[in-house]
Amino acid sequence: MKAFVVEKWCEPEEMVFTEMEDPNPGDDEILIDTKAIGINFPDLLLIQGKYQTRPKRPFVPGAEVAGVVAKIGKNIKKFKIGDRVSAITWLGGYADKAISTEKHTYLMPDSMSFEEGAGFHVIYQSSYFGVVERAKLQAGETLLVHAGAGGIGTSSIQIGKALGARVIATAGSDEKLEIAKKCGADIVLNYNDATWSKKIRKEYGGVDVVIDPVGGDVLQKSLLCTNFEGRIVVVGFTSGKIAEVASNMLLLNNISLVGLFWNLYAQNHLDRIEKAVDTLHGWFVEGKIRPVLFKTYDLSEAVTALRDVTSRKSYGKAILKIS
Numbered sequence: 001m002k003a004f005v006v007e008k009w010c011e012p013e014e015m016v017f018t019e020m021e022d023p024n025p026g027d028d029e030i031l032i033d034t035k036a037i038g039i040n041f042p043d044l045l046l047i048q049g050k051y052q053t054r055p056k057r058p059f060v061p062g063a064e065v066a067g068v069v070a071k072i073g074k075n076i077k078k079f080k081i082g083d084r085v086s087a088i089t090w091l092g093g094y095a096d097k098a099i100s101t102e103k104h105t106y107l108m109p110d111s112m113s114f115e116e117g118a119g120f121h122v123i124y125q126s127s128y129f130g131v132v133e134r135a136k137l138q139a140g141e142t143l144l145v146h147a148g149a150g151g152i153g154t155s156s157i158q159i160g161k162a163l164g165a166r167v168i169a170t171a172g173s174d175e176k177l178e179i180a181k182k183c184g185a186d187i188v189l190n191y192n193d194a195t196w197s198k199k200i201r202k203e204y205g206g207v208d209v210v211i212d213p214v215g216g217d218v219l220q221k222s223l224l225c226t227n228f229e230g231r232i233v234v235v236g237f238t239s240g241k242i243a244e245v246a247s248n249m250l251l252l253n254n255i256s257l258v259g260l261f262w263n264l265y266a267q268n269h270l271d272r273i274e275k276a277v278d279t280l281h282g283w284f285v286e287g288k289i290r291p292v293l294f295k296t297y298d299l300s301e302a303v304t305a306l307r308d309v310t311s312r313k314s315y316g317k318a319i320l321k322i323s
């Protein structure tokens, strides 16, 4: 198989693109002929050795793929050779063959393309747990989604609309605000304009739920436009800053500040993941949600794709395709 290999902690440009032996699935594993691969921001940190977990080297990065089942281990019950599947592989995705486990592999709806399947699970599962499970967004409430053109942003906007909420989205450029609007946001605001929070409070009546993958100043200002009994979900820190929150701000309006770490659900709460994926696939089939694809790149262009994602150039999902 062809794959990108991390031999030492390095910059993506120093990965080795090489021919390797095909992996053989163990008894509990599935071998997938990958057709498309999703790029995620943490891939960069893993390659650099800066992620919270540091895999044993050499390794192939890449957390999610879609493709066709090529081989199955003897304990695999739910899948057969030839099935169209998407999978969270955690590692091993930047290759034309990848190994997954049954618990993190999903049959794709017929109408879902491989590119959509490869860009689905990390962002939609995370956003589902943020919006539905952590924030308990209700129909008729107002949801504020920051970085509304990013992977988490686009999926959270769509989930908010699927649940019947009014959605306000922020982003850093006109092009990205347009993407957020196309995803269904009712109101869009550039968060580089320092008055965005005041505007939301005064002109749009504040918000009930905030999904924040940005952190820093964006989180602090969100407190100023969150209504009585509002819920703010901490999803990430793309700004590079972890906000310090004055706890009196939470008390004054009965606001809940809650964290989200989707990996813990994916590793330890598979029954809840299964329910989330059923709902998400149902919404996809009904046309309520659909991954926004920035661009598809050839597998050999993985470094360019990853750099586009981490330099703020991309929107939605960047996808590698096996030609």
Ligand SMILES: NC(=O)c1ccc[n+]([C@@H]2O[C@H](COP(=O)([O-])OP(=O)(O)OC[C@H]3O[C@@H](n4cnc5c(N)ncnc54)[C@H](OP(=O)(O)O)[C@@H]3O)[C@@H](O)[C@H]2O)c1
Binding pocket: 041, 042, 122, 123, 126, 147, 148, 149, 150, 151, 152, 153, 170, 171, 172, 173, 176, 213, 214, 234, 235, 236, 237, 238, 239, 240, 260, 261, 262, 263, 309, 310, 311, 312, 314, 315, 316
């Ligand atoms: N907690 C969890 O369980 C969980 C799950 C999945 C992902 N995450 C995290 O959530 C964050 C977002 O993921 P994603 O997939 O949405 O990423 P993404 O597609 O790369 O989008 C990130 C967005 O952040 C905004 N941003 C603001 N300041 C930035 C800066 N200084 N540098 C780069 N981008 C900046 C950019 O939008 P503008 O250009 O419009 O500002 C960009 O579109 C990441 O940190 C990821 O690791 C957390």
